[in-house]
Amino acid sequence: MELIETAGLLKTVTEIGGCYGKLAREFIVNVTTNCTESGHPDFRKVFVRGRCVHFSPEIINQYLGRSTIATRNEELSLSAITNELTAGQVMEWPVKGLLSSTHLSVKYAILNRIGAANWAPTTHNSDISSGLAKLIYLIGTKAQFDFGEYVFAQTMKHTDTFAVKLPIGFPCLLSGIILSQHPQILLVDEVPSKKASLLTIDYRLLAGAHVSDVAGLAEMTQGEGTSSQKTPETPIAALIAVSKMLQDTITSCTLRKKNVDTLILQLTKGKRPLDDNAAANDQNDAGTSDDDTNASD
Template sequence: MEWIEEVGLLKTVTGITRCYDKLVKEFIVNVTTSCNVSGSPDFRKVFVRGKCVNFSPSVINTFLGRSLAEIVDEEISLSAITTELTADQVKEWPVKGLLSSAHLSVKYAILNRIGAANWAPTKHTSNVSSGLAKLIYLIGTKAKFDFGAYVFDQTVKHAETLAVKLPIGFPYLISEIILSQQPQIVTADEFPNKKASALTVDHRLLDGTHVPDVAGLAEITQGEDTISSCTLRKKHVDCLIMELTKGKNTDEDNAVAGDQAVGGATSDDDSAASS
């Protein structure tokens, strides 16, 4: 969470809870290529249900309270992203266009889970798209990037492609931006989607096939497991020694008692003989 908070995206994970699925789909359908053409009447505007919604990188950043100071806009190659996400285990982005999440290091595996739940909703978390890979790369490296421009570009892509099943990114954020400008746009029979429950991360993630880039946490976890197992074994050994010692002492006591009994009988016999 510290990475997400430092890059100013904590609100996208914990502060945005409403999403009207039908409204967002209508919004996406009405995004045109001229939305990104300077001088066009539709420049940075999307018309949905007869109402105008201002939509631009600055609108998105302002809504999230993000500062544009010290923004570093640099082109990052997919090879560099792949190398960072996999801790140098994979050097080139896969030809098929999707990176297997099994190759991700622990940090990016967790960021991918968060991204799949909040930024680019999908139930298929076994693979990572290039768009989400770039985003978690920017977050994981704590880069100073223009998040508003990223969201805007991802949204405009819907108008520039003929793909029918292109996943809608940032539906909760888009829904809240629309409602912040047009609060009466929702119809009486519409209800927001139920926000997914809080994510949990299985501790086995640190012991799996992911590269343990969170070395400190992994070492602490492994160290605690080692200490616990050693302590348990020591208890078993101590109990065994106690049982063995107890048994040995009992045998020795029995032997001493037998000797005393034999010795007592011999003395009586000797006394009788003397008499």
């Protein structure tokens, strides 16, 4: 939360206003490339329901209460971003174009969860795109950047694709910007969309393979809970929390062991393992054969 507050993005996480999905979709459908062409009559303009909505990085920053002074977004190499996000576990950005979230450190794994829900909506939480990776890198390192420019660029992506089900980024933010300019634009029967449930942080995130880089992590794993959960009020509640964490870890490790054992069986299919037990069994089998031979004689 400290990182999000420093970045000036609390309004996109904890103070989200009403989200009018239909209005946001109509806005997206009417966004054209003319909005980015300097000198064009429709430069920085989007027409929705017969009204002109002024839309630019400066307007976005102004609505969020951020500085409207243009800030040049730093050009960063994907290698540097990858190294920071994974705490040195991965040095180069994957060729496939997506980074597995299992490699992220705890801090960036949490920021990725928040980003996937609020900043760059996606149903694929197991992977992270280069755009979102750069954003959480800037937030995690407390770097100065133009968030309005990021939102504007994300919105303009809809002009370059015919994907029908492409998730709309910042639908609540877009709704707020439109309503701030045209309060009477809503239809008579139009109501805000139902808000999604609050995000929770799973204990396995703190006990898994993610590199621990959050201050006070040890105390959190000892029953004090995460930043999104209440601190247990009694020793019994604390023990129950620890027990749950350990059970989740055991379940996860048991599943992984089962998968590894299955792989071992597949690789050794048709071959007898050369271990001490196998050798002892061979000797027993040999002894049994000799006894059977002597008995027949």
